[in-house]
Amino acid sequence: MPVETSPRIDVRAIPPRERHPLIFSTFNALADGQAMELVNDHDPRPLYFAFQAQSPGGFGWDYLEQGPDTWRVAITRRKAAASDGRCCGACGGGA
Secondary structure: OOOEEEEEEHHHHHHHHHHHHHHHHHHHHHOOOOOOEEEOOOOOOHHHHHHHOOOOOOOEEEEEOOOOOEEEEEEEEEEOOOOOOOOOOEEEEEO
């Protein structure tokens, strides 16, 4: 079954230091079971690990498109989410 996503964040035009705070604040605003779509020009796998650190078991990660030029990921909020919304710094853009 396809994942329905809303909202959609295309980070390609967002400065790197602003990406993770925007992504996590958007994720934290989702209702349980709701997904957001992330669009990037490379595999956002480091972000996956940031989600694991901040919300272990609290998110789903489904690739919708895997390159080579565009990567799209549906990130779904699950009940176990306990993120405080702070940037982990993995992207080099600390909060």
